[in-house]
Amino acid sequence: MNEHSDLTSTTLGFIYPLFIIYGLYIIFNGHISPGGGFQGGAVLSAMFISKYLILPLLDTPLAKIQTVEKLLLLLIVATPILFLLTRFNTAYAVLNTPYLILMNTLIGFKVACGMSVIFLRFVFYEMQ
Amino acid sequence: MKRRRTIALAIFICFAAVFWMTRQATLVTDAPVAAYYIENAYHDTASVNVVTAIYLNYRYYDTIFEALMLLFSIIGVIYMSVHEGSEHDE
Amino acid sequence: MLNLTLLALVVFSLFAVQTQKLRHAVIYLGAFSMSIAFVYLLYDAPDVALAEAIIGSSLSTILYLVALQKYKIFTIYICVNDKEIEDAHFFSGEKTLERQLSKFCAREELEPQIIYTVEDVHKLFEHPYAIIVTFDKQYITLYAHPENYKMQAMEQFLLNEKPADTPYRFIQMED
Structure with a gap:
């Protein structure tokens, strides 16, 4: 798996954009079709992980990703509390769809960040 | 120490506020809940997918704590995996 | 169709337990995840099927393979x-x-x-x-x-x- 393989790198080069489009589609269409934040985030992190197959190099700033992830968690906690508990959802019913899309996006990016951090940490920091 | 105490106080105030606001909310206790969700999900939450309506609107505490659980598992992985070069980017 | 897939589940899990080489067991587990995702789809749970297909057959398979590579x-x-x-x-x-x-x-x-x-x-x-x-x-x-x-x-x-x-x-x- 560590040797460079032309076949894998060319194939993954074709598949990469499809990964991104499919992941974003699952995230943004979570409220009309099956799927949602978690599944879309897992697809996006599968993209990061399959990058390891062609180029096993640690060029991702892990510390920054962790900070981003903590900020996203804060937003995930804050958004439903500010929107649902304050009864905004009954007062302004128009805002319901933007709320769903926003929450799905936040959850999706948080899951993508988290799973990539777990995987990269495991691969590069766990020596024999 | 002072910073930690401030953070703990802030979290406690948030918890108290959320608890109080939850007590204010009226509960829907009509008998079969599943039928209620299927009937009223689109009207209440504007979501065609009932699963999304449940996990982002009716049962959003589940979602919040699931996200928190993912963060905890990452913290666990970071503590478990030790490496010689890991001091400088902690 | 459902019965066939359920049978395949049993067969794949038996293979995964019985095989001598760990690498083969990992691949059998990936196939097991794919078929159980299909079963979820037949049971009208597409959300769960999506999550199972992605996590079971791509993320955890790659993770297990990397772990096996760190073997002596x-x-x-x-x-x-x-x-x-x-x-x-x-x-x-x-x-x-x-x-x-x-x-x-x-x-x-x-x-x-x-x-x-x-x-x-x-x-x-x-x-x-x-x-x-x-x-x-x-x-x-x-x-x-x-x-x-x-x-x-x-x-x-x-x-x-x-x-x-x-x-x-x-x-x-x-x-």
Whole structure:
């Protein structure tokens, strides 16, 4: 798996954009079709992980990703509390769809960040 | 120490506020809940997918704590995996 | 359709438990995840099916494969006396020895890498190796690397197995 393989790198080069489009589609269409934040985030992190197959190099700033992830968690906690508990959802019913899309996006990016951090940490920091 | 105490106080105030606001909310206790969700999900939450309506609107505490659980598992992985070069980017 | 997939689930899980090599077990687990995702789809739960398909068959498969790669790889050279390697070798006495060695590696949770070669023994000492096996008329000789600490266990194991026609000779190399 560590040797460079032309076949894998060319194939993954074709598949990469499809990964991104499919992941974003699952995230943004979570409220009309099956799927949602978690599944879309897992697809996006599968993209990061399959990058390891062609180029096993640690060029991702892990510390920054962790900070981003903590900020996203804060937003995930804050958004439903500010929107649902304050009864905004009954007062302004128009805002319901933007709320769903926003929450799905936040959850999706948080899951993508988290799973990539777990995987990269495991691969590069766990020596024999 | 002072910073930690401030953070703990802030979290406690948030918890108290959320608890109080939850007590204010009226509960829907009509008998079969599943039928209620299927009937009223689109009207209440504007979501065609009932699963999304449940996990982002009716049962959003589940979602919040699931996200928190993912963060905890990452913290666990970071503590478990030790490496010689890991001091400088902690 | 549903019954067929449920049967496939049982078959894949049995394969995953029964196989000797861990790599094969990982691939069987990936196939198991794919079929159980299909079962979820047939049970009208597309959300769960999506999550299972992605996590079970891509993320955890890659994670297990990487974990297996961090295993110590146990390199075994088998020296063949002839000038060229022929297919006939793979059915003779070397084959039984190879099978016993892989059984030992499976028991000790090592990843065996068995290489047949026609090179001289002294040249092979420069390569990274764990064990070099040579055959001659009196002995089957096993040279072990100085840092190979599995030699005692392997000696015990080989002597307990069905003995070969020619006796074994174990030599632990020194630096």
